[in-house]
Amino acid sequence: MPRKGPALDEVVPAVRRLLRRGLPVIPSSASTVLLDLRGVVARAVDPADVTSRATALDGTLRGLLARFPDDRYASAARALFGLPPAAPGQNLTVRRAAAAAEAGHEVHHFRKRVEPKLIEKVTWELLADADRFTRSPLIAPRLAPAPARQPVQPDPFAWEVTEHEEHLCRLWSAIYAARAELLTVERLISLHADRTDILRTAVTAAWRWASARAEAISYTTGFAPPQLEASVSELVAVAGWAPPLTEAQASRLTEAAAGAADREQFVAALHGETDLGNAWTGAFFTHSASRAMTHEQNGQQS
Amino acid sequence: MTSPTTDPALTAAIDAAASADPRRYVVTGGPSSGKDDLIAAIRTAGVPCMEDEPGREIYRKHRERLGRHLRREDRHAYSLEVLEAFIAEYTGHKHGIRFYNRGIPDGYGWDAFFGLGPTPQLEHASRVYRYDVIFVLDPLDTFEDPDDIVWAKDREIRRVHELIVQGYYDAGYEPVFVAPDSAQARFDFICANLRLPKPGRGVRSG
Known part of the structure; x- marks a missing residue:
């Protein structure tokens, strides 16, 4: 931080x-x-x-x-x-x-x-x-219109630095994509949308979340300074709340996302993983119900 | 701005030094420091100089072999291979003046940039193979204007530069800093510092 x-x-x-x-x-x-x-x-x-x-x-x-x-x-x-x-x-x-x-x-x-x-x-x-020397991968890189083409110097340091920024951009792109889907799930739940729609969006969120986790692993393995080596979960956490998973479940999702070109392939790769699917999607409803209950209790106390 | 050309006085000075003990001068700095332009100016002036830093080709080779970007565990292997190439460049030079496109202590900057400690081989080589003068080219781009947008890449490039400089201090050198300017003006500055005729003006300094 x-x-x-x-x-x-x-x-x-x-x-x-x-x-x-x-x-x-x-x-x-x-x-x-x-x-x-x-x-x-x-x-x-x-x-x-x-x-x-x-x-x-x-x-x-x-x-x-x-x-x-x-x-x-x-x-x-x-x-x-x-x-x-x-x-x-x-x-x-x-x-x-x-x-x-x-x-x-x-x-x-x-x-x-x-x-x-x-x-x-x-x-x-x-x-x-x-x-x-301030470095924080927990802050998305600042972007601005480029006034001119930005050629990369033929230099190993420049190649590495550029590739670092490429990975950083991919990482943040994946984190924001995960955040968008997680927000969509919460909005649909709040709207009392059709359960099928919520489940479909929750699966999309799982794909995006797992893709972000795969990017975070790739980034920290290749580019993060040693003191941030253990920060994969910290990086993914900035996308927002996600269902609690065991390490094995998170790894399984990540593996499926890393090998999938799109949502369909991700879903196909996890075909038959009912427990994992329930752990992810069920948590949204459980979490939502317990939050509603807390809210109601608070309302009664006030 | 005049383009650098062979200067008779400079050529004579280089020839006079050709049979004397070796004099090794390093030109270094981070990316975007204008190093390539200066190296081209030195070579155009007919002064013995490394053309390409060996790291570029070794880097390409490593990328090709791995089929992916370098990870932490790959970077030590890369830097050791670059070190070997720099030692070969160093020991291959026996007489006279020669400029180097980066030097052995640049390895400290590479290692530090990736959070790696320097290898014993690098520490040993830095003690054994000593250069006579280190010229650090300060970056051509500055980001002092608060309205400037500093891309992540630009920030990192500045960090690389400072880590390279620190590497030379760690190796016991007092680098000479060359301010941002045209390649010709920088070469003139370097020649003046080395008591060599300035190719840009055709006059002997010092």
């Missing part, structure tokens, strides 16, 4: 604290708020290890300072944090003097007026970097 990133006023003191020692970052000089930034965690070889995160933070800061987006103060910012023209191991007073000289300011003016702004700028860059 998406996590809220830290606020500017949490990160600024952490950057200020890190500045006392400068680069390279060591675990004791880095606050948790910095080591927990998404961009840092994503870069760490072992995200569970503090030393690995500190190394990742060091690389993040070096990359950020090397591309500091302010030509006037880029060299000063690098010196302040201990990169050339300053040197590792120099104390803050020495680095500040070097940074002030790079910026062409008197050192006290630099410390009071410029340094806080540079710290704030570094902080913003760290937060922007963290934002770039």
